[in-house]
Amino acid sequence: MRGLKKQRRIQVVAILTVALIGATALIGYAMRDGINFFRSPSEVTEAPPPPNEVFRIGGLVEEGTLVRGQGKTITFSVTDTNASVKVAYTGVLPDLFGEGEGMVGTGSYVNGVFQATEILARHDEQYMPAEVVDALKEQGVYVEPGSESNS
Structure with missing residues (x-):
């Protein structure tokens, strides 16, 4: 009788372990396309990712580069x-999108151009995505909102 209970416990633990491994594998498989890594413009130019890799890029929309084409395609440069x-x-484009403003785009880097499938911009005058703030801080050019002096 005692050996039977021990054998049942081992079977239950083994089944639960296999189920947990299977569930983890299914979750990982489902999320493989949903995970987008963030890169700054410096990282993209230093080590260009392959054209089939989807990632996020962020920074400031460079002044004087925003061009609205004849069709619906808009081109601009993002900089850190x-x-x-x-x-x-x-x-x-989002309403608050403009030159000199922070943005984050999702897409892929093809032939030296980031082909964006989604563009996000700040949602108020003070907000900037955390990834963009971190990238600008690394470059030493980020200024905290409200800390500018009005001379």
């Missing part, structure tokens, strides 16, 4: 003040 990457986006 150290390097710039040309971006092409087809679609409607």
Whole structure:
């Protein structure tokens, strides 16, 4: 009788272990396309990712580079003040998108141009995505909102 209980416990533990491993594998498989890594323009220019890799890029929209084409494609450059990457986006830009403003785009880097499938911009005058702030801080050019002096 005692040996039977011990054998049942071992079987239950083994089944639960296999189920846990299977569930973890399924979750990992499902999330493989949903994970987008963030890169700054400097990182993209130093080590260009392969064209089939989807990632996020962020920085400031470089002054004087925003061009609205004849169609729906908009081109501009995103910079972290150290390097710039040309971006092409087809679609409607967020209302607060503009030159000198922070942005984050999702897409892939093809033939030296970041082909964006989604563009996000700040949602108020003070907000900037954390990844963009971190990248600008690394370059030493980030100024905290409200800390500018009005001379």
